[in-house]
Amino acid sequence: MYIEAKALVKQFGLRTIVNNMDVSIQANEIIAIIGPNGAGKSTMLEMLIGLQKPSSGTIWYWDSGFKGKIGVQLQAVPFFPALSAMENLLLFASFYKKSISKEEAMNCLEICGIQDAAHTEAVKLSGGQQKRLAIAVAIMHEPTLIFLDEPTAALDPRNRQDIHNLMLELQQQGKTIVFTSHDMDEVHQLATRVLVIDHGKIIAAGEPAELCNKYDAASLTQLYMKLTREDESYA
Template sequence: MYIQAINLQKSYNKRKIVKGIHLEIGQGEILAVIGPNGAGKSTTLEILIGLRKADAGEINYWLDAYKEKIGVQLQAAPFFVGLNAFENLKLFAAFYKKKLTDCQVNDMLKICGLYDVRKVDASKLSGGQQKRLAISIALIHNPDLIFLDEPTAALDPRARQEIHHLIKQLHKQNKTVVFTSHDMDEVDKLATRVMMIDEGEIIAQGNPSALCREHHVSNLEQLYLKLAIGGERNVSSNF
């Protein structure tokens, strides 16, 4: 078990955004965290990776220096202006005290489909290329646990396929991947486990196929509509 969280709570302006969440992240799984915008997904994940502090609750990690073994790709990519894709990767590797050869950096660029633009200033890359560079940065120190925030958003179909292939390859290497997505077809293709959060609570979790059978729906999109938007649930609050 990599992470175990018990009774996580977080409020902003006296409004509770995360309401007593209990969760576990196990080794070697691909966990998709889904739910409406503002449901508390990002806040929960930011607490887990140490970007925010919970108001209450307990988090247990598999080792003390866990941050050195976590890779994170956020929506806002932290590129250095004036440095090209290659130089950004090399610099971020140094932050993790990784002395990588030029060949090793180029290999990562090839894996993420960026080798041909390695000498282009990161700020001048397309949106999809910047997303792939952010994922490269998250992987450059060979982490055991990887968090990807909507890794294929704004990517064209070919680029999405490349990222899907990369996630599957990471899974084959026994890496643990946690990602968020609003694309239920993508979640169905990649996830070994799904966790649905709505209004600051986990409302469903488990194997995608098993969850669909349990709730008598044929696919994850129907499950999402039934649990997070339909029925008796009120999702008008947008946090």
């Protein structure tokens, strides 16, 4: 077990964004977190990563130095202007107090399929290349647990499949991956376990096929439509 959270609650003023969630993350899983925009997915992840403190509830981590063993890819990574992809990677490595050589940085870029753009200014990379660089930043310190926030959003089919292959390769190397997505085909292809979140609560959890069978859904898309609601607007 890497993380076990109990009765997580997060409130902003009078609004309850995360409402009494229990979450566990175990070794070598690929966990997909799905749900409507504003349902509490990102806030829950930010608490698990340690970026936000819960209003109440507890979070147990497998290691006191867990922050150095977690990799995070955010939807928008603030790459440093005027620095190349490699220079950004080396700089981010220093934030983890990890010294990596240019050869090691190039190997990480190659793993993510972006070695040809190593010396291109990061902010001038295409959307797909920036996504790959963001994942390189998340894995360059060889984390045990990797969080990916919509890693294939807005990518073309070829880039999307390349990211899928990378995620599966990372799992084969013994990594645990937690990712968010609105692409149900992607979730079905990758996830060993799915958490469905709506209105700040986990309303269903399990293996994709198991959940579809339980709720008599022909696909994860149908499952999503059955379980999530649109009777309230989200912020």
